[in-house]
Amino acid sequence: MAAxxxxxxxxxxxxxxxxxxxxxxxxxxxxxxxxGVFQRSDKRDIDDAVAAAAQAFEKWRLVPAPKxxxxxxxxxxxxxxxKEEYARDMTREMGKVLKETRGDVQEAVDTAxxxxxxxxxLLGATTPSELPSKFxxxxxMPVGVCGMIAPWNFPMAIPxxxxxxxxxxxxxxxxxxxxxxxxxxxxxxxxxxxxxxxxGVVNIVTGFGPDAGAPIVEHAKVNAISFTGSxxxxxxxxxxxxxxxxxxxxxxGGKNAIIVLDDANLDLALEGVLWGAFGTTGQRCTAASRVxxxxxxxxxxxxxxxYRAQRLKVGNGLDESVxxxxxINEQQVATTEKYVKIGKDEGAKLEAGGKALNKPEHxxxxxxxxxxxxxxxxxxxxxxxxxxxPVISMIPCENFDNAIEISNGVNYGLSSAIYTKDxxxxxxxxxxxxxxxxxxxxxxxxxxxxxxxxxxxxxxxxHREGGLGAIDFxxxxxxxxxxxxxxxxxxxxxxx
Ligand code: ADP
Numbered sequence: 001m002a003a004x005x006x007x008x009x010x011x012x013x014x015x016x017x018x019x020x021x022x023x024x025x026x027x028x029x030x031x032x033x034x035x036g037v038f039q040r041s042d043k044r045d046i047d048d049a050v051a052a053a054a055q056a057f058e059k060w061r062l063v064p065a066p067k068x069x070x071x072x073x074x075x076x077x078x079x080x081x082x083k084e085e086y087a088r089d090m091t092r093e094m095g096k097v098l099k100e101t102r103g104d105v106q107e108a109v110d111t112a113x114x115x116x117x118x119x120x121x122l123l124g125a126t127t128p129s130e131l132p133s134k135f136x137x138x139x140x141m142p143v144g145v146c147g148m149i150a151p152w153n154f155p156m157a158i159p160x161x162x163x164x165x166x167x168x169x170x171x172x173x174x175x176x177x178x179x180x181x182x183x184x185x186x187x188x189x190x191x192x193x194x195x196x197x198x199x200g201v202v203n204i205v206t207g208f209g210p211d212a213g214a215p216i217v218e219h220a221k222v223n224a225i226s227f228t229g230s231x232x233x234x235x236x237x238x239x240x241x242x243x244x245x246x247x248x249x250x251x252x253g254g255k256n257a258i259i260v261l262d263d264a265n266l267d268l269a270l271e272g273v274l275w276g277a278f279g280t281t282g283q284r285c286t287a288a289s290r291v292x293x294x295x296x297x298x299x300x301x302x303x304x305x306x307y308r309a310q311r312l313k314v315g316n317g318l319d320e321s322v323x324x325x326x327x328i329n330e331q332q333v334a335t336t337e338k339y340v341k342i343g344k345d346e347g348a349k350l351e352a353g354g355k356a357l358n359k360p361e362h363x364x365x366x367x368x369x370x371x372x373x374x375x376x377x378x379x380x381x382x383x384x385x386x387x388x389x390p391v392i393s394m395i396p397c398e399n400f401d402n403a404i405e406i407s408n409g410v411n412y413g414l415s416s417a418i419y420t421k422d423x424x425x426x427x428x429x430x431x432x433x434x435x436x437x438x439x440x441x442x443x444x445x446x447x448x449x450x451x452x453x454x455x456x457x458x459x460x461x462x463h464r465e466g467g468l469g470a471i472d473f474x475x476x477x478x479x480x481x482x483x484x485x486x487x488x489x490x491x492x493x494x495x496x
Contacts, residue, residue: 012199069119
């Protein structure tokens with residue numbers, strides 16, 4: 001059966017790319033399975049999409065926010081009805097297991113309900129004026145056309161974090177999904193149009209980064225950029241956006257650590273480390289890729305982690321018994337292989353995994369063994385650089401202070417975690433770990449949509465997704481003064 005052809009959505013019409021070029025979206029668990037044929041777009045398609053979004057903005061910004069919110073709420077309801085179908089599509093195109101892709105769709109539902117609620121808030125501020133018979137307030141205004149560039153690891157949840165707050169605030173959007181996972185973003189956008197979103201308010205343009213992503217960032221009529229992806233690409237996007245003073249939200253890498261102290265509940269910590277490190281095959285920006293274990297329990301914990309990692313079932317995520325899916329593509333497996341070699345050369349002890357899987361059931365996919373390095377030096381490359389694969393480095397530590405120092409000793413600062421029963425240490429960790437997210441007695445993954453998501457240092461540029469941070473990014477403040485005194489009153493001058 002010929003694979004289905006998916007088109008771009010521009011100005012409410014499903015259209016082919018101007019060049020007529022397309023590309024195939026393949027299943028990373030079985031590359032013989034072609035999920036669909038998607039448009040390979042370029043600058044001309046982006047120009048069309050931005051023009052449509054700019055035109056739609058003039059009407060959309062005037063729709064009352066509670067009405068905009070009703071469409072978003074309805075989209076959340078439709079997503080729930082289609083949850084299983086969309087989760088299966090996502091497992092096929094992205095690889096993570098069904099349990100996780102159901103969670104990814106659910107995250108978009110949660111975001112829809114949360115942002116729909118914002119439609120009746122979008123709170124500003126009223127404040128007294130220093131002058132008599134004068135009224136002052138600060139209101140949130142939409143930014144205009146927002147450009148969004150998404151990664152492949154949360155192909156519906158992350159686009160929902162970008163699109164839904166932008167929409168409730170009255171913006172219009174052009175989104176480019178990652179080349180490996182366009183279908184899930186397509187499903188989200190289709191749901192929004194089915195929910196009644198007017199033409200041109202959301203436009204989806206598929207294709208590759210330099211061809212279809214870069215023109216969004218460069219376009220003079222795109223007023224804000226939201227990007228999630230690698231630090232390398234994020235740096236370029238930030239530089240280009242800065243040239244035209246465009247607000248730009250960058251969410252990039254992590255090198256997240258779980259600290260396990262001697263007094264921790266080790267059974268709980270073990271479950272947390274396994275889930276944090278090997279959930280989504282280690283391909284989350286919040287994945288636990290370091291585990292810092294105090295010396296009293298270090299060896300015992302290492303033995304248990306190795307034992308469990310070696311027994312995780314790796315395979316096609318559509319099989320409900322599978323625990324770890326494939327990596328997204330060949331390059332990602334090559335990166336993991338590269339870091340396993342680096343780790344060995346640096347003298348870390350490889351105690352589990354370390355190879356791409358080559359059993360017959362893995363022959364057509366990008367599978368890698370869950371990998372555990374022990375006795376890793378916190379300063380070595382495997383402990384410093386983001387791998388984005390199923391690899392965890394165990395680092396021994398002396399005590400609490402030493403653990404915090406190792407945890408903070410990287411260039412990233414997204415997520416973090418500590419397992420301890422000591423309430424004083426838990427609170428010190430909340431204060432002293434330098435990261436955007438800290439979990440106590442839970443792994444580094446599991447963000448909820450109404451809390452701020454983002455990190456410090458090279459993880460981002462200070463913005464937050466989720467929660468009110470998203471509303472802040474997709475609005476700009478306007479100060480309004482209403483003088484009803486019927487005379488000229490000069491602030492700071494007419495003080496008597
Ligand atoms: P990853 O390594 O996780 O794939 P990337 O940063 O390469 O992360 O990709 C994240 C998103 O950025 C994808 O949608 C990709 O197409 C896009 N992208 C890649 N290069 C560029 C670029 N030069 N300009 C704009 N977007 C880009």
